[in-house]
Amino acid sequence: MSKVIWHITMSLDGFISGPDDSMDWAFDRDHSRIADETMNEIRAIVGGRRWYEVAQAKFDGIEGVYGGAWNGPVFVVTHNAPKVTTDPRVTFVPDGIGKALAAAKAEAKGGAVAIFGANVAQQSLALGLVDEIVVHIAPVLLGEGVRLFGGPLAKRIELERRAVDYSGETTDLIFRVKR
């Protein structure tokens, strides 16, 4: 059974991107054991349309995922799929996060599925579809930007810490989502 991991970097004050989708604060940080182990576990990625567009605009598209180390499948949840798909690794899924996760799990063949982007992660959490949160906490307060969590779907969710790593500049935590 594929594990679903929300894999995210955030500022200490809980932003996953800064003003204007800036991510400069999140990069140029050292890699860590947990980051590498998580990357190696993941066999498919599910992202939101907004995540995909920001990736296209700012980070060489999915070429830039995991610093260029990713060449597996990516499922993008969107009601408005682009008419032309230029990358055979990208599948646009029009009918919601549940279907996208199911398709990603089938592709992952027992490996883990990563969720990218605040919106799909919040939907997945609300639906009880997230097994783990792997979070890299960057040593910065941003003050504004896109929040890790919140919005109309947010509800209290209890977590259980499973691992801590501080070998790099970020503080890396693995939490199990309690159900």
Place this chain on the structure above:
Amino acid sequence: MSKVIWHITMSLDGFISGPDDSMDWAFDRDHSRIADETMNEIRAIVGGRRWYEVAQAKFDGIEGVYGGAWNGPVFVVTHNAPKVTTDPRVTFVPDGIGKALAAAKAEAKGGAVAIFGANVAQQSLALGLVDEIVVHIAPVLLGEGVRLFGGPLAKRIELERRAVDYSGETTDLIFRVKR
């Protein structure tokens, strides 16, 4: 020279209190080495009016500070000091956070000063008056409440991690504020 420490417990998603000022998620957690060491360093506390009122309403006032272990001075920044002060340990400071911190430092006699409450902490950060952030990250997503950081004064602030402790249920981090 007294060190100024913003000492705070937050949820993983960056809330320092939940809906209706709830703090139940932050208590009943194990104590940790960093929590104890920080408490032992602190010789005076500066809090905001809102922090003070919530403490009065919900936590036996300053009797409840540090789980009852605190019996030092508390400086409350407020433009509307109550007419009757019932606790000789509490001083109301009407003329701003700078004056309150100066009074607390004088009282701390070289020991550390803790800042409690989001509002005064944000003002202090904006004025460059915070030396360290000691944060206890509770294993919960709250989704709503009072944010750690944000609002009109928020600006990007770089931090340097100094210590990590995960002996208890919270993950405890000490950051130096870069200037």
